[in-house]
Amino acid sequence: MSAPPRPAAVILGTRASPLARTQTALVMTLLQSAWPDLRCEARVLDTAGDRTQASGEPLPEIGGKGLFTAELERALRDGEIDLAVHSLKDLPTEAAEGVAIGAVTTREDARDCLVARASLQQVVTSGPPALAALPTGAVVGTSSLRRAAQLRAARPDLEVRSIRGNVDTRVRKVDAGEVDATLLAAAGIRRLGLEEHVTEWLEPDVMLSAPGQGALAIQCRAGDPVLELVRAVDDSAARAETSAERAFLAALGAGCAAPVAALAAVTRTPRVRLQGLVAAVDGGQMVRVHGEGDARAIGEQLALEALAGGADRILAAIRG
Numbered sequence: 001m002s003a004p005p006r007p008a009a010v011i012l013g014t015r016a017s018p019l020a021r022t023q024t025a026l027v028m029t030l031l032q033s034a035w036p037d038l039r040c041e042a043r044v045l046d047t048a049g050d051r052t053q054a055s056g057e058p059l060p061e062i063g064g065k066g067l068f069t070a071e072l073e074r075a076l077r078d079g080e081i082d083l084a085v086h087s088l089k090d091l092p093t094e095a096a097e098g099v100a101i102g103a104v105t106t107r108e109d110a111r112d113c114l115v116a117r118a119s120l121q122q123v124v125t126s127g128p129p130a131l132a133a134l135p136t137g138a139v140v141g142t143s144s145l146r147r148a149a150q151l152r153a154a155r156p157d158l159e160v161r162s163i164r165g166n167v168d169t170r171v172r173k174v175d176a177g178e179v180d181a182t183l184l185a186a187a188g189i190r191r192l193g194l195e196e197h198v199t200e201w202l203e204p205d206v207m208l209s210a211p212g213q214g215a216l217a218i219q220c221r222a223g224d225p226v227l228e229l230v231r232a233v234d235d236s237a238a239r240a241e242t243s244a245e246r247a248f249l250a251a252l253g254a255g256c257a258a259p260v261a262a263l264a265a266v267t268r269t270p271r272v273r274l275q276g277l278v279a280a281v282d283g284g285q286m287v288r289v290h291g292e293g294d295a296r297a298i299g300e301q302l303a304l305e306a307l308a309g310g311a312d313r314i315l316a317a318i319r320g
Contacts, residue, residue, distance in 0.1 A: 004225040009039035013072045013081035016044050017166040019188050023216055024085045026191070027233070030105060034232035043081055047071045073099050076219060082226050084219040088212035088242055089185075091219075093250035102220040102230035107238040108187035110214035110263060112147065112207045115189075116181040116199040117174050130200035131207075134158060134181060141170065141179035145281060149259035150207050151183065152283030171197050183207065187214040208261035208277045211245035240270045240295040247299025248276045252311065258318045262299070270295045276302050278311035281318060287311045 010031070014024035021042070028040040047068050072084035073096045088104060114131050120138070134140070134155065141163035142148055148160045163173055167188045174182050174197075181199070189198060215238050220226050245262035254260045259279040264272040275290040276299075287309045289302040307315075 006035075006228055007082065007226050008037070009041070010082040010226060010229065011041045011043050011080075013043055013045050013075050013084040015047055015068065015072075019087075019167050019192055020085070022191050023087070027083075027085045027105065027216060027218060030233040031229060035229055038229065045071050045075055045081075069096075073219065076221055082220065082224070083230065086217045086219065087185075087188075088215040088217040088246075089210040091212065091217055092255070093211075093246050096219075098222055099219050100222040100227070101217050102227050103218040103232075103234035104239045104242055105216040105218070105233055106235040107241065108214040109190055109201075110209045111186045111204065112183050112202045112209060112213075113186045113189055113198045114181055114200040114202060115171055115174050115184060115197050117177060117179075120180060120199075129206075131155065131202065138180040141173060141182040144183070144210070145257075146210055146259040146261050146279070147183045147207065149279035149281055149283045149286075150261070150277075153279065153286055154206065154283075156283070167192055167194070185210075185213055204263050204275065208275065209263045211249045211260070211262045212242045213263075215242050236269050237266045240264070240266055240272055243270075244272045244274045244295040244299040245276075247296040248274065248303050248306075249299075251300045251303030252278065252306065252315065254278070254315055258315055264295070264299075267292060272298060274298050274302055276306060278306050278314055280314050285310065285314055287314065 012024050014020045024042050031040060032038055068090045069086055075081045076084055077098045116130060136157040137159060139159045139161050140151060141161050143162045143164045151160055161179055163170060163179060167184060170182050171194060173179055186201060189195060218230050220230055241264040244264040248262045249260055252260060259281060261277040264274040266272050271293060272295050273292045277288050279286045287306050289306045291298055291302050
């Protein structure tokens with residue numbers, strides 16, 4: 001039996017945010033560079049995560065990261081779209097039924113960054129690094145438990161306030177003085193061309209990234225002929241790094257309800273050097289692990305080391 005013909009056109013599902021649309025356009029460019037005759041169409045879908053952005057509530061309290069992905073995965077299964085483009089850090093580690101990650105694209109900057117309001121710029125740029133120079137009592141907006149925990153550990157004298165919204169919305173909230181500063185993924189800032197707003201790029205020893213941060217995932221139906229098209233834009237280094245990070249998260253069994261961070265760097269594909277972190281919500285306890293090995297194996301190994309080193313008690317306390 002001959003293989004099914006390669007699709008001549010694909011519909012890519014995307015969320016409505018400017019960043020999601022930009023990322024989908026990047027994937028369309030990659031696909032058409034690999035397959036010049038391929039016709040691509042973007043279709044915007046509304047997600048529960050987008051509908052609750054204005055609430056400011058942390059994601060674990062209203063349903064977790066799946067709020068941003070469930071509608072796109074349903075549209076894939078129902079045949080409304082052929083591909084779905086996600087920030088990989090937003091994808092739950094549990095595999096969705098009938099759906100596969102066909103490709104992980106070349107990774108953008110995986111760090112976080114600090115965006116502070118203009119009236120603080122001179123204060124925070126004239127001395128030590130900006131995060132260290134924020135004045136006591138400054139209000140930093142973030143709904144990320146991971147960022148909040150690391151921030152509280154580094155600067156317990158700051159006030160952490162939950163804010164949500166698209167990247168450009170959170171930058172505007174800083175400019176409007178609703179908060180003194182916010183923490184954002186560097187990848188989103190760079191993809192939207194908003195680098196001028198960045199006060200400090202935060203190194204991993206200051207703010208360790210979310211598993212999968214900076215990478216894009218392209219989902220498709222499991223076993224669909226479109227998988228041949230998508231594999232052409234898969235980046236082996238990004239795939240190995242994010243596989244290790246997500247294996248660490250999955251083996252912890254923490255989901256998005258706990259402050260977990262992980263960042264890997266390829267040493268020799270598929271071997272990576274991985275560092276992981278599990279923190280208490282208040283930043284009072286923190287377990288760090290690091291090691292090198294094959295991607296999934298080292299992620300699972302370091303998760304076991306973290307659990308044995310106290311992460312089990314941190315996670316149990318968070319689960320209540």
